[in-house]
Amino acid sequence: MRPLWFLLQKEFRQIFRDRGFIGRLFIAPAIQLILLPMAANFTVKNVNLAIVDHDHSTMSAKLSNKILSSGYFKLAGYTDFNSRANNLIENDKADIVMEIPKGFESNIIKEGSQKMAIEVNAINGVKASVGFGYLSGIINDYNTDIRAEWVQPEASTQPQISVISSYWYNPALTYYIFMVPAILVSLVTGIAGLSAAFNIVKEKEIGTIEQINVTPIKKYQFILGKLLPFIVMGAVVFSVGLLIAWIGYGIVPIGNIAILYLFLLDFLFAILGFGLLISTYTETQQQANSLMFLFMMVFNMMSGLYTPIDSMPAWALFITHLFPVSYFIDVMRMVVIKGSGLHDIQMQILYVFLIGLVLNTWAILNYRKTT
Amino acid sequence: MNETVIKTNKLTKRFGDFVAVDGITFDVHKGEIFGFLGANGAGKTTAMRMLCGLSTPTSGEATVAGFDVFTQPEEIKKNIGYMSQKFSLYEDLSVLQNIEFYGGIYGLSNKEIKEKSKELTEKLGLFKEAKKVVKSLPLGWKQKLSFLVAIVHEPKIVFLDEPTGGVDPSMRREFWDLIYDAADRGITIFVTTHYLDEAEYCNRVTIMVDGKIEALDSPAGLREKFGVPTMDEVFYKLARQAKRSAD
């Protein structure tokens, strides 16, 4: 075990001598955790609405007012001309166009109903459905207002089903709490997991690995000596991240923090195995760089960080379930936002451990001191 | 002084159809400075790697420090030292830290490490520089330090792979002084090089051509055998028959 001790001593000395160390471990995560959630804010608000009013009645005015004072919408244009409104949608100045037809007020009062055309730019499907959801909700409310004004309560013979909605765990409906834990996972992956690959390949390139190969150091000692420092780094980055989440965003995990750390260990086991595996297949730092970049991109895009996993086609789902990253993001969100417990995440713990076993075994088999 | 520390018999290494080392047979005695010469591609490095336990031979036999290269590579590693072409010190660590590291992994106790550190830094004349990173040392110092670190555990044999590349002649002379010093203490030196003037420093040399040993004797003996005044010309005579040209 003594050789292992000397290996670790060397690794930590090298890490501390590296000037970029403080930057990588503290500043870069801090910046990313602050900038990214600001960008990854998917809240639908400030929907640009263009109103085409052919009626100019009290009702049309009241409806418009109600919509605009709801806080969800910004007026993109108020016009008499359909063509102008269409232009606004084409130029992305308006997201939704609402057309109040001529005879709006009189039709509602006399005929009892009035159709109203609404056009929504649906290129971004989520924005379209949420935005339209806001609008139809307000229109429904306005309907109720009209009836309250014009109809005697006892005369109501129509069945009404009211939908009472409640939003659990995140009643403020903010995106920070959803994104910050996930972004932290991405950070830990990059700093702990992929840097490990980089570190080993650097030694390969310089030639110090060959020197190690000639010494009595055993395979497992060398590998442990490489992995342990990165486990420590991963834990440090994670802790710093949790702190920033708390101080910067007021995010306090509802669930048990110990569970998070337990999963972190499980995760690091897997992702470091992955880093190790990559290092056995690359010879130069440049190769390692390209591969790492590729994987980080794939992880960032396909692990459910920004887009939901459930919507992916079957083959993509399959791929996603091979990444330890996807499970960790899931677990982070579950434990931090909802307070999920150990037995809720037991499958995830198991899968990640299995993935880790496979990756590490594969890597160790690959890594040979003698060619 | 006549104890055999390296013994090979028809040692061969094949990579597919390519025969890098073709049935070489030789002995090395304790305390000898044994030179392995040859052009690039002749097979020197491959042969050395087999003896270090870095590469498994395809066929033949070899024992190093009394251990078999096929079945006991781990034992061999405990008893040898190695200095590669790239020097292989950790450039981002200090001189003392490098000594401490290699001492530690070769099993030296803390006390022994301290003593060795003192001894090495004095021998090299480094005092303040001992705490500085290796990267800041001039090339000649790095080279000497590399060698001394390679023998920090007083191994039976030390393997040097083209150790003097890129260094000027006066530095090379100082380097060889260190080698003589080690040989006097009973450490066997196995060195590969393509600098033929260094052949003169060795007790015996072999010259490899196309994977085979074409000559094995002391430098004086070889000069006499081929009737030429310098090792350069010995080599020239042999190399003219060579068919391969890059390692």
Add this chain to the structure above:
Amino acid sequence: MLFGLPVVQIVLFGFALTNELKNANIAVVDNSKDIATQQIINKMEGSNFFHVQKTLTNPSQIDAAFKSGKIKLAVVFPTNFNQDLLHLNKASVQVIADASDPNTAMTLTNYISSIVTDYQGQISQNSAIPYTIIPEVRMLYNPDLRGAPNFVPGVMAMVLLLVCVMMTSVSIVREKELGTMEILLVSPVKPLMVIISKAIPYLILSWVNLAAILLLSVYALDLPIKGSVPLLVVESTILIMTSLSLGLLISTITSSQQSAMFASMLGMMLPTMLLSGYMFPIENMPVVLQVISNIVPAKWYYIIVKDVMLKGLGFSAIWKETVILIGMTLFFLVIALRNFKIRLE
């Protein structure tokens, strides 16, 4: 690898990335178990959006189901649901959503609401409730609310940029590193020719990539090109030029392949992903980021592709963005050439 990688990217990200909602697992707690609840539940089961996962027996199980990630939303019918409807003309349904992801929660809730409203309309005895505004909605450009229309143009921008900026800069810097650049410059060949010769292979490669991307979009992703294909190709070529000149610029300010790659990633990939508008809504960002997004070429290209490919608009709609892109190209080129000349002295 230069061809394969972008194709792989478009396949992976174009197909897999989507923010549309489907197959959401929901649960129903039916305390009434009457004909009304049954019909509403049937409607929900028939919808693509939901997968009615299980019928929980009491509301206290909802928290556990959310926590284990099994469901995203729960619908709770009170007792006497149909009775209340028949006798009191009033009933209520509770919809509880896991709001970890707010948009999903809101959208799913809205879907349930509209199913309930539908049912309400069905059972109304008169043809319509009086004083009703009936919104008739048309989802433009993407009636099925698919994810591909939103993401594919963005992935296109990323892919074209990736190849051109990174590869060009790395390849030029590699010659600098190896020293062969100097040899070229001492030769009779004019510097401009050297640069052009570096850029042309990547231009051609990008055209090939563009063709592959468009073919995949149309035939595999079912995303037809509504507007003019030649216009799209011309605009894409302009973006390719912009990226090539950016790559050139990077190559004049970096001295190692490593840093060229790093600069490409930091100066191009990251801003493109973050600030071009296809992943994250620019309008939600702090003003500073919104301003910065204006200097990201991908942002303008994204608008152009959406307008031409998805909306079928013509040049008159995108002339402004085109001019901006051309302007950026010239800007990068001028600075790159200036740096290049300085290097020579």
